[in-house]
Amino acid sequence: MNALRTCRCAAGRWIWPVVAAWLLLASRSAGAAEDKFDVLQIGTRTYKNVTVTTKATNYIFIVHAAGMASIKTSDLPPEVKEKLGYAAIDGPKRSTNAAAVWAKREVAKLNAPQIKELEVQLKQKLREDPSASLAALGLTGATVIYVVLGIALLLYLCQSYCCMLICRKTGNPPGFLVWVPVLQLIPLLRAADMSGWWFLAFFVPGLNLVAGVIWCFKIAAARGKSAWVGVLLLLPVTSLFAFLYLAFSRGASEDEDKRREPQIMTLEIA
Helix, strand or coil: CHHHHHHHHHHHHHHHHHHHHHHHHHHHHCCCCEEEEEEEEEEEEEEEEEEEEEECCCCCEEEECCCCEEEEEEHCHHHHHHHHHCCHHHHHHHHHHHHHHHHHHHHHHCCCCHHHHHHHHHHHHHCCCCCHHHHHHHCCCCHHHHHHHHHHHHHHHHHHHHHHHHHHHHCCCCCCHHHCCCCHHHHHHHCCCCCCHHHCCCCCCHHHHHHHHHHHCCCCHHHHCCCHHHHHHCCCCEEEEEHHHHHCCCCCCHHHHHHHHHHHHHHHHC
């Protein structure tokens, strides 16, 4: 008797979950009578007596004559998708594609022949009259001239100031001539310890090149720099930087005076 009761209890434990699952499957099948297929062809596989029990976004779960299966929605034929209601999900994508096609069509309209012709006329006008582009920017001919002259004056003042510094650091007063165009060569020759007659050599073709080379090495030596600075003054790419270096760097005499200052103070304290 005890063994029989044990068997009945064990059978009850297994039967009721199976019955509950069957009832749940039956209720789903009854509520979804429209989701049945006699034959469902998915790729190379054929399912018979198919009932769709679950419809998710990316897959469906079916019960068929041979068992159960899970199928991706991307593998479903179009007519099956439409019957299961997935065509409504794909609707917004089609509308998005339609919007993209409409946008491309409207952009293509912008390249109309009238616009291209207007672009060609504008380019031709700017080629014939470059001042038209400046006028479009609000710059007239007089304004451009003033701007160019102002920049040229500023650059010349900076160059004259550098010449004044070079003369002072070689121990030669620059005077007023350092600010006068062309005549500023005289104080620069004096700073390089060269004769004033070299001033005339700068106006003789061929001889002006010789005078320029000599001045580069002489001014580098007068500032206490090596001959490499004179070479850099001759090269077009590095001449500006070498010129600024001679104007703003310290000389050998200045460094020596700076080293002597602490010694003088020590002697005074002693």
